[in-house]
Amino acid sequence: MTTAACFRSIHDCASTGRENDAVVADMDGTLLRGRSSFPYFALVAFEAGGALRLLFLLLLSPLAGFLYYFISESAGIRVLIFTAFAGLRVSDIESVARAVLPKFYSGDLHPESWRVFSPCGKRCVLTANPRIMVEAFLKDFLGADLVMGTEVSTFKGRATGFVKAPGVLVDENKAAALRAAFGDTPPEIGLGDRHTDFPFMSLCKESYIVPKLPKVKAVSVDKLPKAVIFHDGRLVQKPTPFLALLIILWIPVGFLLACLRIAAGALLPMPLVYYAFWALGVRVTVKGTPPPPVTKSSGKSGVLFICSHRTLLDPIFLSTALGRPIPAVTYSVSRLSEIISPIKTVRLSRDRATDAAMIRKLLQEGDLAICPEGTTCREPFLLRFSSLFAELTDELVPVAMVNRMSMFHGTTARGWKGMDPFYFFMNPSPAYEVTFLNKVPRELARGAGKSSHDVANYIQRVIAATLSYECTAFTRKDKYTALTGNDGTVPERPKQVMGC
Incomplete structure (x- = not known):
């Protein structure tokens, strides 16, 4: 033997x-x-x-x-x-x-x-x-x-x-x-x-x-021969038997807590949401100095906040950090998310000319938020930015967003995205860190003769440097191809692009 x-x-x-x-x-x-x-x-x-x-x-x-x-x-x-x-x-x-x-x-x-x-x-x-x-x-x-x-x-x-x-x-x-x-x-x-x-x-x-x-x-x-860049699933940690038991016991409590947190964000005046979140165990940390609000009556174009994309809740936590509702434009959002959202959300049509005209109109009414990555990545990478926003205004403020979850991921590619906010708020003590960076200098904006791609790459670099992330050329299509296996491959380890 x-x-x-x-x-x-x-x-x-x-x-x-x-x-x-x-x-x-x-x-x-x-x-x-x-x-x-x-x-x-x-x-x-x-x-x-x-x-x-x-x-x-x-x-x-x-x-x-x-x-x-x-x-x-x-x-x-x-x-x-x-x-x-x-x-x-x-x-x-x-x-x-x-x-x-x-x-x-x-x-x-x-x-x-x-x-x-x-x-x-x-x-x-x-x-x-x-x-x-x-x-x-x-x-x-x-x-x-x-x-x-x-x-x-x-x-x-x-x-x-x-x-x-x-x-x-x-x-x-x-x-x-x-x-x-x-x-x-x-x-x-x-x-x-x-x-x-x-x-x-x-x-x-x-x-x-x-x-x-x-x-x-x-x-x-x-x-590893290839990096794990795109991944899906709701669980943050590997479910050992003990952790699996905690998850099962927590889900009913967590769902009720998530409903309460969402209701507080949706029903309370925005200046009070920050304090309500803290009372309910949601930690919001604000860094940097945000610009003062711009209104339609001032005659000035609104500020366009350029946010790194972590979850569907990015614009809501941006508004929480500012203490005022900031409308957001998005490529896709579920009907349920629209209903429970405390801020105005506007869908982009994916037609560049139509979207540009709509965003210019919204900026005439006040400040606006956009996540030009278009899709989320859980690893420390920023995906390729759309350069559309850089064609619309020189009033650009980059915002570095970081979130922390201990039990459930608040994003999904395979599941029902309408549940994303619930899963984020089901975490025992979820956290968001919002860092306002300096406004893009005039000499680096479109008004100084820079191309929209140059402006987009500059903003992507400063956000990546703040978060200690790498920039990649990956897009939404790359993400869903990798996760659904349409071509049977997984992306190679990302390469730094455009100086990131």
């Missing part, structure tokens, strides 16, 4: 000169530091199935754990798969695997395993996890050439929750899968972390065990 003593530690494995070698690695506890796959099943359950499915998964997790550790590893995994997957649309599972899981997987990459795995010429992963759940991350972000995982059966586009033959890939099933993939030519390196990995590891020319080191530091994201 093969035991752990038969294999050397991964620390003894040389990683140089491996360009022509093939490596086969387990996932949980090997490529990833964490040995439990529960958080990732919980993400699929919540993001594709909702809070009730997460609750069912949480209730059955003790049974899964008992079976896993005392009866059969395969039986425990089957319980997790059935509870998380049964009845879900396959397209929804694939969407979560592509747009949600990579962010969490990439933050848990084991440094020693990655040191050995990354330089090999052929990279393969052999895992008990459902292939549909892990393949997108392993291929798109880690450059895996082959992913062998448990296959989940489907019926009419939905997962049944049952496992296809030969069953869960553990123990001898892993060895059989490796033989089928490699035939009589065994891979050079095998990496595993537990006794059910030993059968496939024994077939490799060299095999190494990954010791359990819970305090090992994960690989930094800049070492």
